[in-house]
Amino acid sequence: MTAQKILVPTAAIIVFLILWELLVWAMGWPNFRMASPSDLLPAYERYWELFLTMGWQTLWRTVVGLLLAVIFGTALGMVMGFSRVMRDALYPLLVGFNAVPKATVVPIVALMFVGWHDFNTILIAFMISFFPIAVSVSIGLSTLEPEYRDILRALGASQSQIFWKIALPKTLPEFFGALKVSVTLAFIGTNLMEIVSPHGRGLGALFDSGKTNSDYPLMFAVLIALAFLGIVLYYIVVALEKTFAGWADRSA
Amino acid sequence: MENLIEIADVRHTFQTASGPLPVLDGLEVSVPEGGFVAVVGPSGCGKSTLTRLIAGLLIPDEGSVFVHGARVTGPRANVGMAFQNPVLLEWRTILDNVLLPLEIVASPLSKTEKQDRARKLLALVGLEGFENKRPSELSGGMKQRASLCRSLIHQPEVLILDEPFGALDAFTREDLWQTMHKVKAEEPFTAVLITHDLRESIFLADQVVVLSGRPARTQFTLDVPDTGIRTLDHLYTPEAAEMLNILRHQIEVAQGRVPAKDVA
Ligand SMILES: Nc1ncnc2c1ncn2[C@@H]1O[C@H](COP(=O)(O)OP(=O)(O)OP(=O)(O)O)[C@@H](O)[C@H]1O
Ligand SMILES: [Mg+2]
DSSP states (O other): OHHHHHHHHHHHHHHHHHHHHHHHHHHTOOTTTOOOHHHHHHHHHHTHHHHHHHHHHHHHHHHHHHHHHHHHHHHHHHHHHHOHHHHHHHHHHHHHHHHSOHHHHHHHHHHHTTTOHHHHHHHHHHHHHHHHHHHHHHHHHHTSOHHHHHHHHTTTOOHHHHIIIIIHHHHHHHHHHHHHHHHHHHHHHHHHHHHHSTTOOSHHHHHHHHHHTTOHHHHHHHHHHHHHHHHHHHHHHHHHHHHHHGGGOOOO | OOEEEEEEEEEEEEEETTEEEEEEEEEEEEEETTOEEEEEOSTTSSHHHHHHHHHTSSOOSEEEEEETTEEOOSOOTTEEEEESSOOOOTTSOHHHHHHGGGGTSOOSOOHHHHHHHHHHHHHHTTOTTOTTSOGGGSOHHHHHHHHHHHHHTTOOSEEEEESTTTTSOHHHHHHHHHHHHHHHHHSOOEEEEEOSOHHHHHHHOSEEEEEOSSSBOEEEEEEOOOOSSOOGGGGGSHHHHHHHHHHHHHHHHHTTSSOOOOOO
């Protein structure tokens, strides 16, 4: 059962790499058009240490940005979920904020806090990823059926008891659904900033240096490394979801 | 005899987006200690609002609600509620769901005593062996049984049942009626039951209150003679048929479909 869960995706990835290799070989594409998996290995070998340090940079900044998004998004969602007035007041603001393409915000933030590279990157990761969390928490709380509230309220329970015992756990499945979207968004935010920032760090910066030096295999190698990190982050969230909201999964 | 619940001349108006909506207008309900009152009335007339008054979740504009001689001014721990929607918490086991009120209400019992009491209640309603199951593993009728245990775990003075059997099929419903009698014999309570089912009202209650259409006032009260332990057979006696006829007529009056006629 678990062996199958690991073997099947691994096999799928291997098949994908073989097809990729065959395609590049059959079409006779040069490296600057499309590098093939066999070209990537030397790139990893040469820059092994860079990949580790840059990967770590990207990873920790994404996670910190995401954690801030979770804290802020949950707090905002709670405010909007419990108060109709706050929901009406904040919703248009929030939607407008989310509608601004972050690609346009990145250069602005990069200039605003020039030199504060870690701060910049975390800020963008945060800004891009808190929206789904805030919306899901507020919807989860505001759609709580009144009977759930009433069974506790009739006993004299406080608002915070109702929140911890019922509202919060009941919102967890929606929260994790949003977190899966947010983790990918935060990751994109981090990389955007790393690519755009002068003297940046992280995998985005490594990608940028590959571009400057016309090192095409390196650029493709970074893409694969990003995909790998993205998968790892996503499945960490899935594992957390299983632990804290596994009860919502009816398929088991 | 002193009444446990005394609702006198209660009026209430909701302020809605489309203007004021009078819901209760001259409500009178008295329930003696240990009594079981069923409340029937047209859809949307204000029955659930009445339950919220007793629970202290809503304070009426006018009139007063007394429980055990004390004016109700807010929620008190002495009520238990069960609704049509069993509202069990999916992330808890059945046992932990039943124990929920004891996490809010102060109780002299130890942890094991609480659990023993929950197990005893579950066994009483026929849910022995389901203590560690999740709500999603139970049928609708079983969920309603668990919900009933939760509403009784803290030994409330007043049990408020807002159409708890409304969504169940006829056979399951009759099963639960009999369970109610069994539970009441073991765990005495005073109950107010909201229902749409007239047979249910005379099977379970010793008094049936008919409310008028909105705004609701007490239109009619029927005393159900105490026939000892009631069985389903009682529903097919001439006496039962007559009570059902009277109630059906009163409902039609409440709905405004026929004028009131004198019933002897
Ligand atoms: N908090 C509220 N604010 C505004 N209007 C309300 C509120 N609660 C109930 N109402 C309105 O008051 C009326 C009576 O509601 P209530 O739920 O008490 O009726 P009911 O007799 O229980 O109905 P049903 O038979 O459908 O269960 C309805 O028209 C309802 O829309
Ligand atoms: Mg109702």
